[in-house]
Amino acid sequence: MTKQTQLRFGLAVLLGLSLSGCFKSNPPVKTERYSLPEVTTPQSAAAQTRTLVLSRIQLADYLDTDRIVIQTDDISMQPARDHLWVDNLSQELRRGLRARLASRLANTIVVDPQPGLPAANSLHLTIEQFHGQMRGYAVLSGQWQLIGADHATRTSHTFKLSTPLAENGYPALVRALGQNLDLLSDQIASQLQTLP
DSSP, X not given: OOHHHHHHHHHHHHHHHHHHHHHHHSOOOOOEEEOOOOOOOOOOSSOOOEEEEEEEEEEOGGGOXXXXXXXXXXXXXXXXXXXXXXXXXXXXXXXXXXXXXHHHOTTEEEEOOOTTOOSOEEEEEEEEXXXXXXXXXXXXXXXXXXXXXXXXXEEEEEEEEEEEOSSSSHHHXXXXXXXXXXXXXXXXXXXXXXXX
């Protein structure tokens, strides 16, 4: 074996050992992706006489990620490394709220903003908390506003919801976050039904 061949062989062995050391210290991870539980929207016989535009969903900065967030103690938030939303959280919430509100408001069609849409009531949502707590709870808090077709605020409410996890683990957390979204949708729908 020539000196040049020995050198190449030695470099290849060294590179192989280096890579195997990296895999041992940082093993490949199994990423899990989650979506909020779906709800079925019943086909209602009632005429859809109203339109609600699901306008703005504003997230707190720490939530503007595709990672599920856990509150590890009274002051620390930690995005999960291997547990991610299927879409960004804003899209997950939009899809979840649209379906949940449509299932609760029989005479209302719930839509996303789109060009050429006639003037209608619009819902603005600010989400300050949407995460799990190490104590075994899922929390959701923020504020929602109903803006009339005339651009005036018709009603505004703050909310804070907390649901215990049925068991440990991220699937239970995602289901509990979905239950919080169910409760929020119930609150919004009951308020909207009292408005003229």
